[in-house]
Amino acid sequence: MSPITIRDVAKRAEVSIKTVSRVLNQEAYVKEETRAKVEDVIQELRYVASLSARRLASGQSFTIGLIVYNASWHYLHNVQKGVMETAQAHGYNVLLHPCDITIPQEIQKVLDLVHQRQVDGLIFTPPADNASALIEELKNLDVPFNRLSPTDRKSPLPYVATTDKQGAFDMTKYLIGLGHQRIGFVYGPKEQRAPHDRFSGYRQAISEANIGFEENLIVYGDDHFQSGLQAATSLLAVNSRPSAIFCNNDEMAAGAISAVFESGMRVPEDVAIAGFDNTPLAKQIYPPLTTIEQPIFQMAEVATKHLFKIINGDDLENLHVEIPTKLIIRKSTGFQR
Amino acid sequence: MSPITIRDVAKRAEVSIKTVSRVLNQEAYVKEETRAKVEDVIQELRYVASLSARRLASGQSFTIGLIVYNASWHYLHNVQKGVMETAQAHGYNVLLHPCDITIPQEIQKVLDLVHQRQVDGLIFTPPADNASALIEELKNLDVPFNRLSPTDRKSPLPYVATTDKQGAFDMTKYLIGLGHQRIGFVYGPKEQRAPHDRFSGYRQAISEANIGFEENLIVYGDDHFQSGLQAATSLLAVNSRPSAIFCNNDEMAAGAISAVFESGMRVPEDVAIAGFDNTPLAKQIYPPLTTIEQPIFQMAEVATKHLFKIINGDDLENLHVEIPTKLIIRKSTGFQR
């Protein structure tokens, strides 16, 4: 059972291997008749070209690397799906590569990936893009890459992000519209960019509504359930407690809901709770969570499409893209007060 | 900036390329002195061998394929992690390959993967192993593979599974121990094996306790939230309703909790709810869910280790492995009644 090679096809079709190669790669200058004959033989022999040989001979890897660090599984899942589907459409594979960017050796491994020609391009998920020395080096090596929601958005490097600030603004405005005057805010990890953007959206909505910003309604969390529970617990202990709590993500919002229940109060009657991201969790808790949808899948898709343009040397009409968020209203914020 | 090749290293180290190759592959019969010199040069030149060339020359792909169909995110995430970590330790990559086993063309793509020499072995996640024609073909082609929780466990093909029946038995017994006499059971998708195993564990515990099996306490769901909600709603409508509901997975249990709340009752005071899998969701809902932990990560790890043994032609001491589940007690089942 030795594998069928391009030579077998060539012999059977009575053409040269180069002609078979031309058919394989859809090159021009092949007589329709010849093409048809070769294709028939390919079918007949169930021939599939060896990827390894293609890679070696062409110098391309036909795979794109997805660099990930500390991503939540919901985030990762959607990014991976978006990248994979787009890559597949281009005949590419995806190599998922976790990388602890705080360890120099791990950074080196990403560079090895490139030097080994294992990838033709890279996609960075946050906060992996914070490895600025790596990014710099890749830029110098002229390695194609794209970034999802990077911290740095001032350099002329490409990225795809979402409207974090606008999303938080929309949510806060919605809560204000429901009649809330005192809205708690649970911050996410300070090392990341999104929590700051979201906070500034909250802040702006508060300002525009003239309801006065209160420092003691801001609490810090780490995006995980437990910290959301703690944050909400402490907010409920503030004298004249907030009537609504807006959390940096859904998981903390779930924690906040638990905190409210544990304190013997109800959601949304006593306290309204809102999240961010619209993860599956949002629909799976009681009461279902009002939140902001972040179009992760779509972002990954666009980022990958752009990456292919860069790989192919095409011009990018938009180096920087922002895909809008969307307010998703559910029961956890209740009705007009 | 043309890439550094094995020839550059050989020249600089004043040895033949074969010697460099020997050092690279940790082969025997290299003088310590020579090895050291070659390694120095490798460091100095930051040389990394081309994977494509290695693959082509050796006929190995250094990649294992992970075949997935319809997996939940939590499941997939853990499997992928287990497979990747083990693969990485062996210097292997992982190629995630979704495959709708109901479509012949997709089955063909898996075979192409093999014929293209893109993978040295495969891991199947349920219910992808149900593609029995594919499995048969792979066996005939002598392609190494391993299966996670397969439906068929009678053939001498390798697999790694968990103790679904025992887990469900443990949970049911625990509920009975709390004083429950009428325990609803929400079934999962009938096409899969696990729901049946879990049901038979439930059934056995009921029998052993002599509390009488009641057909109308069994409802069918599809493992998703909404169906759990519906299933629980219908169970609560049964006259002399169950005091506990055991769901085939956590997501449906979350739905059941929502159903109880929506009907104005409380969990666990009025109805106890239990799940299966111990997904993150179990801790993120209120009240936190009593469930059975399924060691997905560990199973994937073992399955991959075994796959490498098969690839290397080593003997498998255990062709079939079952890793135990574990009862996780939280508030959703409350205390003794």
Next chain:
DNA sequence: TTGTAAGCGTTATCAT
């Protein structure tokens, strides 16, 4: 212990 030469199965070059 080390080296020479012949593949591996493609793509690329340059004729024709």
Next chain:
DNA sequence: ATGATAACGCTTACAA
């Protein structure tokens, strides 16, 4: 429009 032949960068006989 097609073909002969040389890469691609490594591993694998087989020598030495």
